[in-house]
Amino acid sequence: MVDELLSDNEREEALREWWRDNWAWILGGIVLGVALLFGWNHWGKHRQGQAESAALLYRDVETALMSRDVARAEEALAALTGKFDSSSYAAQGRLAVAKLQFEAGKYAEAEALLRKVADGAKDDELADVAQLRLARLLVQQGKNDDAIKLLEPLTAGGFGALAREIRGDALFAKGDKEGARAEYAAALANADAPIDRQLVELKLQDVGGVVPAASAVQRSL
The missing domain is CATH 1.25.40 (Serine Threonine Protein Phosphatase 5, Tetratricopeptide repeat)
Structure with a gap:
């Protein structure tokens, strides 16, 4: 109702005054929004790149497993966990290499890997699988x-x-x-x-x- 009583000049002056009082906040909001959008996109690309790199290293672990080469599998796993220790690829790699170590009679090494997954995996199902395998290993050792x-x-x-x-x-x-x-x-x-x-x-x-x-x-x- 008040706006309707203002003349065009008065409304223009009021708008200018409002802009003088609020331009910094508006501009800051725009800059922050652009920064957040840029940061989100950058983080998304970074995560995708990390996942692709982890997948490549996990593929090396799988190759070693296929050849039943324990030493090579351990080296590939070390490379994977050295860079992506908390990834699901690292947890899966530990489970797979532990199985190979168990079959080779390297019980202490297998136990260490299984405990790592059981205690630290972000995926609850992987942690449970690690506990089951660890329990079988403990029975095998008389524990x-x-x-x-x-x-x-x-x-x-x-x-x-x-x-x-x-x-x-x-x-x-x-x-x-x-x-x-x-x-x-x-x-x-x-x-x-x-x-x-x-x-x-x-x-x-x-x-x-x-x-x-x-x-x-x-x-x-």
């Missing part, structure tokens, strides 16, 4: 109590059946057949569990257990 304790947090999750199976192996190795029976039976109770059901059934029978009826029916289908 059964350590394996049982390590797997306790996983028994109720998506890897629960696998964790139960490995805990059963650890308990059986300790001579606790009753405990092993309970763990194997719990592993088989999940019909959709990603386990080798026939193998776990054999383990259960070996410790005097009875294969659950649901498991037997499913196997016959």
Whole structure:
């Protein structure tokens, strides 16, 4: 209503006054917006470049794995983790090289890599996989109590059946057949569990257990 009562000259003068009072803020906002947009684009390109570089180094790890060359795989992994230690490529590389080391009998080296992933991977699933593999390695070395304790947090999750199976192996190795029976039976109770059901059934029978009826029916289908 007030604006309608102002003359053209008065409105023009008011606009000029408003501009004198606010031009610095407006210009600063424009500059900041441009800077943020430039920074975002630069960061995006930087991240893409980093990911591509990490992928190339991971490819070297894969090449060494295909040739079953442990020393070469370790060198390739060192190059990858030296530059991209916190990347998912580094975690996957550690898991893969640890498997190769385990098969070569380099248990201490494999354990160190698996613990690194289990304790520091940003991807929870990779961390869980590392814990499962570490537990198997601990059982292989006779560190059964350590394996049982390590797997306790996983028994109720998506890897629960696998964790139960490995805990059963650890308990059986300790001579606790009753405990092993309970763990194997719990592993088989999940019909959709990603386990080798026939193998776990054999383990259960070996410790005097009875294969659950649901498991037997499913196997016959």
